[in-house]
Amino acid sequence: MTQGRQLHLGAILEGVGTDQYSWRDPALPGDASIDIDWYIRNAQLAEEARFDLVFIVDSPFITPDTAPHFLNRLEPLTLLSAVATHTRRIGLVGTLTTSYWEPYNVARQFGSLDHISRGRAGWNVVTTGLEGAARNYGRDEHFDHAERYERAHEFVDVVRGLWDSYEDDAFPRDKVRGIFLDKAKQHRLDHHGRFFRVDGPLALSRSRQGQPVIFQAGDSAAGRDLGAAIADGTFAAAQDFESAQQYYADLKGRAAALGRNPDHIVVLPGLFPILAETDEEAQAIARREHEALDFDKLLVQLGRAFNYHDFSQYDPDAPFPDLTGVTLNSYKGHAERIIATARDKQLTLREAAYQLGQWRTSFVGSPETVADEIERWFVGRAADGFNLRVTRPGDFALFRERVVPILQHRGLFRTDYTADTLRGHLGIPVPSNRHAAPVESRSDDLVPAE
Structure with a gap:
């Protein structure tokens, strides 16, 4: 029925939450969004449950009315680098904007996280939706929507080019002969485009998974085009089964039209379940939360x-x-x-x-009911998996301890990791290095160590 597909699960570590009420949970630390120990512990719990990845959202603009988690939170790459040293298998995905960063910096930062984590890094490519961000980066006006996405295409191309600066065997590290680098296997990028001029090379080799995994979350026509062109996975925003099916088919259709294998883009809608021991209890919780808004x-x-x-x-x-x-x-x-x-x-x-104005969920009920709905979306090709919102401790525990075992028993979700990299977890191939064609090195191309 699933034709060999495997369900994927991510955990969105949201600290004190992006809704109105999670931060008031007595079991949730009030400073969870800036407490690295909270992130490490929840990443470890997700890893124990065999999740594919943890995901850190980000945005460079806030107001006094912004949701609690967004008001006071850690920067994604710094955070994930710390989490990397306390986990072994789970993927580590962070958000950085292409509108207010530079490709060389992003290539270096995510490449470094990929090495620190030994091949578990992922980059969520965003173009920044809020116009106020412009004035935090020295601009009077935000980039136009169409320009943001044109810039993003070029930005990702440059970053991927920089990640290929070295062929995989570029460093002989021959101490006897004093040869550290094979110069013929280091490559400048020499990119001169509309938005960026980047010579390269990047002073960093490729990781065990070749390059960090690329995610994308845009839902406009331009956003879907970008995802179809560059993404290994997308974080979808569908709130019901029918719209999720439409998004899934549309995105994969766009990818196929570009000559890509649509199975190499993993679609992960957000998952915000309301769980209880019985359907009636869960529905009562949903009503109370709705009435308290x-x-x-x-x-x-x-x-x-x-x-x-x-x-x-x-x-x-x-x-x-x-x-x-x-x-x-x-x-x-x-x-x-x-x-x-x-x-x-x-x-x-x-x-x-x-x-x-508030995320609504169709995943309300007992663990069995929520597992049924997850299976319906997965089998019905509305999703390849889900990104679970993690904030209130009791909710996360109920999902890990009650829903995940049901999915495992049905053969939908792994009982143990079979890979060590994020690409391996997601079933996405390692990209070949664009310079990997055999090059015969000359003796004067080898640089003796100084």
Whole structure:
């Protein structure tokens, strides 16, 4: 039924949470988002449960109304480097933007994490949705949406080129003859493009998995095109089975049209289950959490997709406002989806805020019920796996201890690791080095150690 496919699981380590209520859990440290011991322990728990990866989200702009975790959190690469030294097998994926970094720095940082972790690094490529980020990086205006994605294509091409600076046997390290480097196997990039000029080479060799795994999460047409072109995996935002199936088929279709093997892109929607011993208990929890939501905070979260547009200025019980003229140069795909849903369902602003301002989940119930739904999405090709939100300790424990064993018993999820690298876990091939064609070295191409 699954045709040899294996379910994949990631853990989004969210500290005190990106919702309204997780930070108030008595069992969750109030400073979890800046406590490296919290991240290490939860990464170890995910590894004990045989998860494929842990994932660290990031964004370079906040406001006073930003969600608790985003207000005060550790930088992803620093964090993951620390976690790498306390884990052995689990993948380590972090977010860095192509809009406000430079390719050489990113290539060096993720290449270093890949070596530190011995082949477990992954980069979530984002273009930054919030316009306020521009003023944190010396710009008056954010890059236009189309330009951001053009820049991202070139950025990733440059980074991948830098990761191939050395062929795998470039370093003889022959102490007897005093030869450290075979010069013929070091390669400059000499990239001169629209956005970047990078000579190279990068002062770092490839890792055990060749290159870090590339993830991407854009949902607009441009975002999907980027994912289809460059991604080994995508973090999808689908909130129901039908939209997840549509995204899955669309993304893999775009990849196939580019000549790629669609099975080499792993689609991982976010998973935010509400679990309890019985379906009735879980549904009661869902109702209580929904009733406790703060409407003003929902409006803020709704506005985030529109660059924190102020929805409080409108009558909440009138039809969803006409946003003609409001910038979509932010989280464009998400914003377009909000507008289309509100229009098609004829929602008031209040209804839109409750339905679209907070992540809603169809994974509500007992461990067996949630496992059934996970299997339905997996078998129905709405997902290749899921990225589980990790914040409240009891919720994570219930998923690890009750849901994962059911998935393992059904043969959907591994009972032990069979690989040591993130590519190995995901079943993604090691990319060949673009310079790997045999080159006959001359004696004067060998550099004696000084």
